Each structure stands twice: as C-alpha cells, then as structure tokens.
Amino acid sequence: MTRLLVLALIALSGVALAQDLKTLRGDQKIDAVDAAPPVSQVREGARLDRAYRQQPPLIPHAIEKYEIDLKVNQCLRCHDWPDNVRENAPKISETHYVDRAGKRLDQIAATRWFCNQCHVPQTDAKPLVENRFRSAVQSAR
Ligand code: HEC
Numbered sequence: 001m002t003r004l005l006v007l008a009l010i011a012l013s014g015v016a017l018a019q020d021l022k023t024l025r026g027d028q029k030i031d032a033v034d035a036a037p038p039v040s041q042v043r044e045g046a047r048l049d050r051a052y053r054q055q056p057p058l059i060p061h062a063i064e065k066y067e068i069d070l071k072v073n074q075c076l077r078c079h080d081w082p083d084n085v086r087e088n089a090p091k092i093s094e095t096h097y098v099d100r101a102g103k104r105l106d107q108i109a110a111t112r113w114f115c116n117q118c119h120v121p122q123t124d125a126k127p128l129v130e131n132r133f134r135s136a137v138q139s140a141r
Pocket residue numbers: 045046047057058059060061063066074075076077078079087088089090115116119
C-alpha cells in the first residue's frame with residue numbers, strides 16, 4: 001500500500017517537473033537544428049574577481065592559438081618558471097607541481113596538464129538561466 005502511494009507521488013512529481021521545465025532552445029522541435037550561439041568575446045586586461053577562494057583564476061587573454069595536446073602545452077612557455085620571468089606572466093601556482101600521491105615534482109603534474117579543464121578566458125557572457133548565485137564576498141556582507 002505504502003509502496004503504491006510512493007509510486008503515485010513519484011509519478012505526480014514527474015508531471016509537475018515536466019511542466020516546469022523549459023529548454024534553453026525554446027519552443028523548437030527536438031530534431032530542429034539550432035543556429036550556433038554567438039561566441040563570447042574574451043575580456044582582455046583587468047582581471048575579474050574570483051567568486052570564491054579556491055576558484056581557478058580566469059584567463060585575461062585569448063587562448064585559441066595556444067595548443068594543448070598529449071605532447072605540447074604552449075601555456076607553459078609563458079607561465080612555467082623560469083620562462084614566466086622573461087614573459088612577465090604570472091607564475092603557475094606551486095600546487096600544480098604536486099602529483100596525486102602528494103610528491104613534489106620539477107615539472108607540471110599530469111593532473112594539471114590540460115589547463116583549460118579549470119581555467120577559462122573571462123568574458124561578459126550573460127548567465128544561461130536566471131540564478132541567485134552570489135560570490136563568497138557578496139555573501140559575507
Ligand atoms: C605569450 C605568453 C602567454 C601564453 C602563451 C599564455 N599566457 Fe596566460 N598570461 C600571460 C600574461 C602576460 C598574463 C598576465 C596578464 C595580465 O595580468 O593582464 C597571463 C595571465 C593568465 C592567467 C591569470 C592568472 C591570475 O593570477 O589571475 C591565467 C589563469 C592564464 N594566463 C592562463 C593561461 C593558459 C591556460 C594558457 C594556455 C591556454 C596561457 N595562459 C597562455 C601570458 C601568456
């Protein structure tokens with residue numbers, strides 16, 4: 001009996017959810033092809049604030065010309081010590097030279113190789129959906 005009730009409740013909440021859901025594509029047939037969304041411009045120069053302490057800093061420059069693959073990582077030629085001194089670029093954080101076993105290395109840890117897994121260029125893109133996100137600084141006020 002209770003099992004039936006639970007099932008009925010789940011089914012009902014499913015209906016309610018389906019009614020609330022709005023797709024980002026709007027009212028389009030499932031097989032209709034979307035126009036490509038506009039590519040956001042990188043905001044070069046002044047760095048946007050971090051939203052919380054652990055946030056990977058945003059990249060204040062374009063990156064599409066910098067190759068990262070299995071063998072090559074062009075981010076390193078400006079950001080890896082000692083080259084960062086010549087390039088006047090921020091030095092990669094020391095946390096990136098510790099492997100997953102906690103061992104300190106003299107080259108970038110494999111877990112940090114694909115920089116853009118965590119770091120993305122900064123842009124003024126509008127949020128895709130309305131939300132109430134507040135940065136740690138805003139929340140502390
Ligand atoms: C030609 C040199 C060069 C290359 C290549 C380069 N950068 Fe940079 N990067 C810079 C410089 C210079 C700055 C500082 C710019 C500023 O402060 O306005 C910077 C800033 C940054 C920052 C901000 C750091 C902070 O503390 O706020 C990040 C993150 C970053 N780059 C990541 C990357 C990644 C990821 C790549 C590869 C996809 C890359 N960069 C390739 C020169 C470079």
